[in-house]
Amino acid sequence: MKIEFEHRQAAHCESGVTSNLLRISSQGKITEPLAFGIGAGLFFAYIPFMKINNGPAIAFRTLPGHIFNRTCKSLGIPVTRKKFRSTEKAEAFLRASLDNGHPVGCQVGVYYLPYFPKEYRFHFNAHNLIVYGREQENYLVSDPIMEGTNILDRYQLERVRFAKGALAPNGHIYYPEKGADITDEQIKKAIKSGIKKNVRNMLGIPFGFAGVKGIKNTGHKIKKWRDKLGLQKAGSYLAQMVRMQEEIGTGGGGFRYIYAAFLQEADAWLPGNGLAEVSAMFTQAGDLWRTAAVQAAGIYKGRISSQRDFDLMGDYLIGIAELEKEAFLILKKIKWN
């Protein structure tokens, strides 16, 4: 059976998967930035006591699965999602879903993802792709960060769906149920609820490791890295932060540009709430993240190395925290009309 599906490249895997899976039922209205914003995808967390690849664990977006889930929930679309212990059952379910005409989202690990270049293959298990068909023993794969589609054989797909380690996907598969078309009213409501949720995530989490407080505290931490870790390790830590900020396709802004694009689109849906102005603030925040990354690169390339350079690096983050706090406070206080 041929499944109606169109591959579209996106900046970020999960918002791309979500938007592509919802294309038909939303008549293309749920763009990637809308999915990212409705799914409240923007985040920051410096997770204490945890190391990834021997460096700090810093996240610039929410946990895998949240964007898809929240977006569908806010739009009132029922979702099917499953995880498995048995690889056989996972494949049987995948085949049955495809046979019923559903393209499906899959969470995968990238370490054994064959079409990724070797340099990008870490034990990172929060990648998402769409399987949209099967040809004999091969699966047709639409990975939103790739320009074109790919093919994985049964074994290759099984291996990435059952990658192990932190956030192991366990065959996690998900798709929106087909149903009534998404109305414009639903989209407007979902945008508001997505913004509210993102305000809570960035302003409302206590203990200072997440949200704008997390950014500020990380800025203070960075200033101490040079003395505490030594130049080389401090450089590696900064490189790791930049890699997390960047992931793939965020253009250096740590997802801030996608969020700015979301607010700009949201302004067209809900005019008169000042969202375009806040969008411009997130563009500025994205630019600042980019500048900070350039500063970090100066350090890990060994071009600059003084304590003043680390202080400036930390101050960039503290400045970003101020700006994002201000922006989210404006969003928090909106009286929706």
Place this chain on the structure above:
Amino acid sequence: MKKDEVPQDLSSLGKITKEVCYATDSTGKYVTELSSGWDVKIKALDVAWNDIEKRIESARAQVLNNQASPLLFFMEYRLMDISILADYTGFWKWQIKKHLKPTAFNHLPDKKLQKYAAAFNIRVEDLKNMTVHED
């Protein structure tokens, strides 16, 4: 970021696919633009791989000096820590810690070695001899 500021430094990913970025056009409207990579990010990735290479070489030296078993080498080679290896093999972490010692490793039965070899995607002989076949 403005559309014409989207970086175009060729990365290893850029050879395979360009990346979509959101950037503003001359009127301030957000549009998508393709990027072939960004030097800042390429260097960050280089730093990560340099660190990994060093860890692999240090592990190799420890194995040759009989201070660690070949498990250590392959863990570094496959970018795994003990908990990832535990998840792949089904061994407990304390068991792996024990097997990281050469004496304990040398007494492992083939069945257990096979589990490690499968996790590293190599053959048992290669595990024992610390041989790497590029894949």
